[in-house]
Amino acid sequence: MTKSMLTLLSAALLFGCSEDGQEPSLGRAAESADAATAEVTQPEESPVASASASGDAEPDLPPSGTPVVDLAGVTHLPAPLGDDVPKLGAVRWHTRIYRTPSREGKVMGFLRAGAVVASRPNATAGPAAKCKEGFIGIEPAGFVCLDDTTRDMQHEVLRAARGPDLTHRLPYMYGTVTRGGPVYARIPTAEQLKEHEPTLKEHLKKWLDDEESGAPYGLDVWLRYTTGRNVPGAAEALRDEVTDEDIPWFLADHRRVPGVARVVTKRGDDAVKVDQVDRRQGRSFTHSFLFEGRRYNVTPDFTVIPADRFRPIRGSSFHGYQVDKELEFPFALIRRSFGWKYRWDGKKMVQAEKAEWRSAHLLTGKQRFYKERLHYETKDGFWLSDRHATRVDPAKRWPKWAQQGAKWIDVNITGQVLVAYEGQKMVYATIVSTGEAGLGDPDDSTATKRGIFRIHTKHVAVTMDSDIVGEEFELRDVPYVQYFEGGYALHGAYWHDSFGRPKSHGCINLAPEDARRLFHWTDPPVPTGWHGAKQSLTGTIVFVHP
Missing domain, CATH: 2.40.440.10 (L,D-transpeptidase catalytic domain-like)
Incomplete structure (x- = not known):
């Protein structure tokens, strides 16, 4: 960048x-x-x-038992809902869960479009204000309006949605906008590209040559859900006009995306461009694919945006420490990227080696001031400056x-x-x-x-x-x-x-x-x-x- x-x-x-x-x-x-x-x-x-x-x-939400992710970062995904469990799927982008069967009740949670939860058939309420179909209880608590949901597990929103990936440090694929451009409600045809992106050739040339935020950078981010096949580089894909065989089914034959995003639902069924992305924006994605040589990404609310408008984001790989498993008191964490370990030669602190940024160090408990800075002695014989490190004590x-x-x-x-x-x-x-x-x-x-x-x-x-x-x-x-x-x-x-x-x-x-x-x-x-x-x-x- x-x-x-x-x-x-x-x-x-x-x-x-x-x-x-x-x-x-x-x-x-x-x-x-x-x-x-x-x-x-x-x-x-x-x-x-x-x-x-x-x-x-307010009643508490029931304890969740084993957390989906523990402090070691291990994921414990629950078993899928059984065939005999009555289910309900969210088809609106943001479905509120109420404490009581009323739109005026307190909100206790949210469902995102595509979510499937167990329902409580014995907890229902008839039509109510702003809820024509009435309310139904869901597990483990609360009520949702049936207007916002479906019992049809083959509904296009439920079939098309890809929920957050809780096994990964980021729940979606991410990118920040580097080159503003259109948001589509379908895969555009060549003629539609000419209309909505008249400078596309110039844009793609700059993108191909930009090593810091263009085609050479971060393709692996967009391939998070792509397995079992070789993927061509960006230049090769454009040259050969490569189209993936597994384009999302809901985009086949230039069909319009499911109507979840507000920018889509407020437009007519034949709309192509429905919005614009600009710099100073970050977006999340659930699908990525090639069509006629160009890569497109799909957002969680089913809009289609060219991937060449974004810099892929991997996110920091850093994480902290389980104190009871990896550390013991007292210890220090290096919070500066330019930290040092020092040796005390009897008169002054002498730089010995770099202290790895965000690393943890066990301390002896001894402290010493040098040049108006507090220093902590580590168990391996070095000293850390409080300018670079934070000591953690009970x-x-x-x-x-x-x-x-x-x-x-x-x-x-x-x-x-x-x-x-x-x-x-x-x-x-x-x-x-x-x-x-x-x-x-x-x-x-x-x-x-x-x-x-x-x-x-x-x-x-x-x-x-x-x-x-x-x-x-x-x-x-x-x-x-x-x-x-x-x-x-x-x-x-x-x-x-x-x-x-x-x-x-x-x-x-x-x-x-x-x-x-x-x-x-x-x-x-x-x-x-x-x-x-x-x-x-x-x-x-x-x-x-x-």
């Missing part, structure tokens, strides 16, 4: 967490703190329920919720470290990126809000955007989002690999694999088949501090 593109994406993608157009709190970034805190005394008070809690008692004083055995998350802004606890037992530790304003005022800067909160809403993936002038961006399907206070959330970041330094506009950015593991560890649980869940009073505690 060119330097100018990196600058553009940095400006566009460092965002305060805003779901579906909710305006984030953006402001002038202050300098972020460099020094690490050695130890933090935890508070005793109980956390607030959530910013959105009404005070009304709390001096445990909060009440820890004494009661609750799950909770500790986020150290200065140290850029997140630690997950089960009661007083530390179980996971990793490096994060919090708001780039460091310890500034979150009300008028890009700092992360500090305090004690509860996770209240979770999405496997959700769109985040901003319409603030000069900061406009739109990121589809940001992965593993966990809101804990208003628009502030823990979530995976697929667009950068700078974990260890402040980089967001307020949210807590996690490496994708860390986000995946923690998403399935925290409460509220997201039941199998659901795309999201809401539980305002009993979600996992998040303690954010300097």
Whole structure:
């Protein structure tokens, strides 16, 4: 990626967490703190329920049992629903799950188009306001409107959909827009390409020659679901006008995609181009294929976009550590890419060797100041500077919720470290990126809000955007989002690999694999088949501090 593109994406993608157009709190970034805190005394008070809690008692979602993904990153996929289980499929893009059979009831979760869940035939309600077909209960809890669903397991939306891949660090294939272009409701013909992409030849020539974000880069990302055949390179495919044999069935013979995306449903059946992608956008994809030499990608809501308009995104491969399996107290995490291990020669610290970025080091407990910097002795005889490393220790004083055995998350802004606890037992530790304003005022800067909160809403993936002038961006399907206070959330970041330094506009950015593991560890649980869940009073505690 060119330097100018990196600058553009940095400006566009460092965002305060805003779901579906909710305006984030953006402001002038202050300098972020460099020094690490050695130890933090935890508070005793109980956390607030959530910013959105009404005070009304809400039933908990039932425990999910074995998590789909554990803290070791191992996936435990549940068995498919049996033939004898009554099923219901979501055919609308966003189907709400209500606590009671009413559109006015509280929302407890979400289904995405294509999801199939078990229904409860003995839990039904007749026609209601804004729900002509009435409501039906689903497992493990809640009600959905039958207007948004189908019992026909051969419905085109259910057959065409490919759900999120929970076995991978990213639930979909991703790309960021490098060259704006059209969004189609069908595979365009040669004549339609001339109409909607009149400069296509020039565009493809530049794309073929661009080694940093063009044809030579990242083809493996688009081949995630392609197995059992050789795939030609981009230039060869264009030259030979290669067409894959297994083009998605719902796109055969230039037929229109299933009507799920709003940009498709509001157009006529004969529409070809239905939207436009522009720079400062990120998109997710479920299918990728060649047609007459050109590669096209399909979004989860069934729009078709040429792959040559995007830079494929692999996402960071980094992930944190299981403390009880891989580490022991005390230890330090290297949060800077330029960290060093030092030797003490009796008078001064001497650089010995590079400290691998985001590596973990066991400590002896000895500390030494040198040139106004605190240094920690490692068990292998080196010293680490607190300019590069964050020391992680157990709390001096445990909060009440820890004494009661609750799950909770500790986020150290200065140290850029997140630690997950089960009661007083530390179980996971990793490096994060919090708001780039460091310890500034979150009300008028890009700092992360500090305090004690509860996770209240979770999405496997959700769109985040901003319409603030000069900061406009739109990121589809940001992965593993966990809101804990208003628009502030823990979530995976697929667009950068700078974990260890402040980089967001307020949210807590996690490496994708860390986000995946923690998403399935925290409460509220997201039941199998659901795309999201809401539980305002009993979600996992998040303690954010300097």
